[in-house]
Amino acid sequence: MAERFQLFFKHFAEYGGYKNILLGLRNTLVIAVCGLIIGIVIGTLIACVQLAGKRNKAAKVFSVAGEVYTAIFRGTPIIVQLLIFHYIIFSGTGINSLLEAVIVFGLNSGAYVAEIMRGGIASVDAGQLEAGRTLGLSYTTSMIKIVFPQAIKNVIPTLGNELIALTKDTSVAGYVATMDLNAAFTAIAGATYDFMVPYIMLALVYLVLVAAMTVLIKLTERRLKKSDKK
Amino acid sequence: MTKNKKHKFIKTQVTPVEPYDPSAMLEAQNLIKKFGDLNVLNGINEKIYAGEKIAIIGPSGSGKSTFLRCLNVLEDPTDGYVFFNGNNLCDLAVDINIQRRKMGMVYQQFNLFNNMTVLKNITLAPVHIGLSDLKKIKFKNAGARFLNLFRKNKKPLIPVEKTAKQIKAEAEENAMRLLKRIGLEDKANVYPSTLSGGQRQRIAIVRALAMNPEVMLFDEPTSALDPEMVGEVLNLIKELADDGMTMVIVTHEMSFAREVATRVLFMDEGKILEEGAPENIFNSPQNPRLKEFLSKVL
Numbered sequence: 001m002a003e004r005f006q007l008f009f010k011h012f013a014e015y016g017g018y019k020n021i022l023l024g025l026r027n028t029l030v031i032a033v034c035g036l037i038i039g040i041v042i043g044t045l046i047a048c049v050q051l052a053g054k055r056n057k058a059a060k061v062f063s064v065a066g067e068v069y070t071a072i073f074r075g076t077p078i079i080v081q082l083l084i085f086h087y088i089i090f091s092g093t094g095i096n097s098l099l100e101a102v103i104v105f106g107l108n109s110g111a112y113v114a115e116i117m118r119g120g121i122a123s124v125d126a127g128q129l130e131a132g133r134t135l136g137l138s139y140t141t142s143m144i145k146i147v148f149p150q151a152i153k154n155v156i157p158t159l160g161n162e163l164i165a166l167t168k169d170t171s172v173a174g175y176v177a178t179m180d181l182n183a184a185f186t187a188i189a190g191a192t193y194d195f196m197v198p199y200i201m202l203a204l205v206y207l208v209l210v211a212a213m214t215v216l217i218k219l220t221e222r223r224l225k226k227s228d229k230k
Numbered sequence: 231m232t233k234n235k236k237h238k239f240i241k242t243q244v245t246p247v248e249p250y251d252p253s254a255m256l257e258a259q260n261l262i263k264k265f266g267d268l269n270v271l272n273g274i275n276e277k278i279y280a281g282e283k284i285a286i287i288g289p290s291g292s293g294k295s296t297f298l299r300c301l302n303v304l305e306d307p308t309d310g311y312v313f314f315n316g317n318n319l320c321d322l323a324v325d326i327n328i329q330r331r332k333m334g335m336v337y338q339q340f341n342l343f344n345n346m347t348v349l350k351n352i353t354l355a356p357v358h359i360g361l362s363d364l365k366k367i368k369f370k371n372a373g374a375r376f377l378n379l380f381r382k383n384k385k386p387l388i389p390v391e392k393t394a395k396q397i398k399a400e401a402e403e404n405a406m407r408l409l410k411r412i413g414l415e416d417k418a419n420v421y422p423s424t425l426s427g428g429q430r431q432r433i434a435i436v437r438a439l440a441m442n443p444e445v446m447l448f449d450e451p452t453s454a455l456d457p458e459m460v461g462e463v464l465n466l467i468k469e470l471a472d473d474g475m476t477m478v479i480v481t482h483e484m485s486f487a488r489e490v491a492t493r494v495l496f497m498d499e500g501k502i503l504e505e506g507a508p509e510n511i512f513n514s515p516q517n518p519r520l521k522e523f524l525s526k527v528l
Contacts, residue, residue: 130304130337133304135355137358146343150345
């Protein structure tokens with residue numbers, strides 16, 4: 001047993017395995033965080049368009065487009081999306097594989113975030129919007145000043161969930177030659193012909209990563225909950 | 231009515247526009263509201279004059295609240311018109327947001343903004359509207375100033391009366407004055423979730439008052455309150471009535487209606503079945519449905 005650990009640490013320290021792992025850690029975080037940011041932008045856009053589609057016939061077209069988008073990206077596995085983008089859409093463009101992964105994860109996350117945002121807006125009592133309207137504020141102003149701030153508060157825990165799910169999903173980015181955490185540890189496993197230690201270590205690294213994110217999400221939530229107590 | 235714009239209406243309107251009564255503040259003409267197959271309002275004609283205090287009574291599901299919500303077009307009427315100071319509120323050429331500023335509304339569920347302090351709740355609309363008007367004036371002035379460079383007869387600029395700071399300070403001062411009036415000035419910086427129902431409802435009333443409305447619409451203002459807190463809210467409404475505010479109140483508090491109202495409307499099945507002075511309605515009801523209703527609630 002001890003020899004297996006020694007072998008792992010030898011590859012980790014002496015043969016430069018740590019470089020790959022640090023790079024993988026960076027890439028994993030970059031893909032997850034940037035993916036979520038792109039996802040939030042796309043998701044918010046889709047949710048807003050769907051809201052507009054209810055009131056405006058012209059916006060209905062975009063609203064349907066948003067639904068189709070959600071159906072496609074939620075309906076297919078992320079690995080398939082990665083492969084399609086890698087071998088078909090981006091093939092021959094020579095695009096950086098990290099950027100490619102960020103784009104695909106962002107597009108995928110957008111579909112989920114759109115539903116989260118829609119739910120968040122729906123969770124705000126309709127009376128809040130009505131009260132804004134009867135004070136003579138326009139629909140848009142009431143939404144921006146009254147409904148969205150409350151929706152964001154309701155959405156934070158679910159968005160945190162999305163970030164965690166995304167972090168773990170990045171383990172498939174290795175399929176398109178991105179050096180993520182999974183790929184870094186697999187490289188060591190392949191070099192040492194020992195799979196137990198590297199993969200248990202990999203699991204621990206993900207666990208610590210997710211635990212840290214959970215703490216961050218809790219802190220954010222507590223800050224935003226201010227107006228519920230006080 | 232606004233200029234000679236081509237009129238677009240919310241829904242296909244069948245009824246021809248009768249001339250509105252210029253002496254009435256609010257006028258509903260043949261108001262019909264359907265939710266799917268359900269007819270909630272079956273042709274209501276009503277005129278409300280400045281200074282009147284109208285109480286609307288009736289059984290649940292009789293369309294009282296819907297009628298009130300149609301008065302400021304929170305519900306689009308299926309057919310019929312609402313006139314407010316001669317503006318047809320069902321006409322899309324009329325800016326409903328500007329008209330609504332003069333109609334305060336108070337809800338059963340208070341609907342205070344949960345994400346803002348009490349003070350911010352009250353000042354939100356006055357400050358926002360003041361600032362956006364200021365922005366519009368500045369924008370227009372900038373355009374006029376530019377065009378004046380090429381004009382022989384210089385056009386005068388619109389005078390800017392208040393700066394943004396003054397607008398904010400004034401709104402806050404006004405809000406504090408109103409809060410002092412209801413004895414809640416120490417609650418200015420707390421969030422609504424920490425207040426009791428009675429306090430919330432009084433702040434909701436004050437929030438509507440901060441816009442200096444010409445008419446106040448109350449949608450069952452005391453129905454969601456503990457019995458203990460009903461009094462403080464009714465007292466505030468009574469005070470407003472004594473100050474001469476025009477108001478329309480949907481209520482189940484019969485004694486309050488009798489005391490405050492100058493006119494009582496009895497509604498059932500989407501129609502006004504009887505109306506008149508409170509003494510007549512409560513002491514000598516004519517309509518059999520009203521008699522039955524009063525025998526149950528009094």
